[in-house]
Amino acid sequence: MDIRPNSNKIVKTKDKRKKSVQSFRSQRFIFLSLTPILSLFILFFAIPIIWGLFLSLFQYNPLQLTSPFIGLENFKELLADDIFVKTLMNTFQFVLVAVTVNIGLTLLIALGINKIKSDFFRNTFRLVYFLPCIAPLAGSAVVWSTIFNSQSGLFNVVLEKMGFEGVMWLTDPTIAMYSIVLMTLWADMGFNIVIFLAGIDSIPETFYEAAVLDGANGWDRFKYVTFPLLNRTTLFVMIMTCLSYFQMFPQFQILTKGEPQNQTRVLALDIYDHAFLYMNMGYASAIATVLFLIILAITIIQLRLGRSKWEY
Structure with missing residues (x-):
């Protein structure tokens, strides 16, 4: 009597059970690994967003006993x-x-650092540019407030030594915003320089060798090799920088408080003032909702425009 078919069925059944157990263990490991991250995401991201949307529909003041529902009146x-x-x-x-x-300067600086042959000097320049990113933004803003001082600030002292008149860096409505941009670039460029350097280093050298054989000069190599292959890195840098800059607050609060003539008042500062100075948290939540929708829309647009189907 031939018993091999039954033996094959038993072996197949055991294999299926073994695969099922392995699949269950793998899924259990994934579930246990992702649960803490998902919990933190829900606790510190999803719930605050939902709660903010909810508050925007009320005339909420923490100092008052009642918070009447007003619908879309805040908007x-x-x-x-x-x-x-x-x-x-x-x-x-x-x-x-x-x-x-930021993106233009950091890309140029990263390209320049990448051309340096010595590892010591490359790491030194990378460290020098990244150091301001380590300092708290509020602390950097305090330091820059003394540099921008119209009477004894470093910039005006240098200008006066050169025979020029001092500039009202933080009180001139036409200059104040650009002064804050200057301070922000100094404090934040190092991060993007490091990201661009990583992206440039990841480009295979064979592409450049092929371009040289085809007679491409330095500009052609950047235009047809470096820049296209940095597409994903540039997209990442652009999205992260936009997200960060839409939420910028410390330098505006410390340097100008939105002045002069509200020329440096931004959404994050407006949210803070309405929530904690005027105690109108329903209105502040409405502003926060608008900011959230703007960031969401811009991120989606950037992701769609930056799609790429190539690999290397």
Whole structure:
């Protein structure tokens, strides 16, 4: 009597059970690994967003016993608020100028550092540019407030020594925003320089060798090799920088408090003032909701425009 078919069935059954046990163990490991991260995400990200959206529908003041439901009145008030419109325009101006200059400068600096042959000097320059990122942004803003001082600040002292008049860095409505952009770039460029350097180092050398054989000069190698292959790195840098700059607060609070004439008032500062100075947290939550939607929309647009299907 031939018993091999039954033996094959038993072996297949054992294999299926073994694979099922391995799959269960693998899924259990993944579940146990992701649960703490997911819990932190829900606790510190999802719940605050939902709670902020909920508060924006109320006239909420923590010092009052009642918080009447007012629906979309806070958002209607935003549209009629000239200061909010000005604040919104200031925020976009700051992000557009700061992000554009940041990415342009950091890419150029990263390319320059990458050309240095000595590992010691390359690491030294990388460290020097990254050091300001370590310092708290609020502390850096305090230091820069003394540098921007119109009477005894470093910049005006140097200008006067050179025979020029001092500049009202933080009190001139036409200059104040660009002064904050300058301080922000100094404090934040190091991070993007390191990211760009990592992206440049990851490009295979064979592409450059092929370009040289084809007679490409330095500009052609950057235009047709480096820049296209940095597409994903540039996308990451752009998204992270935009997210960061839309939420910038310490330097605006410390350097100008939104002055002069609300020329440096941005959304994050406006949220803080309405929430903790005026105790109008419902209105502040409405502003925060607008900021969240702006960041979400810009991130989605950047991700769609930055799609790439190539690999190397």
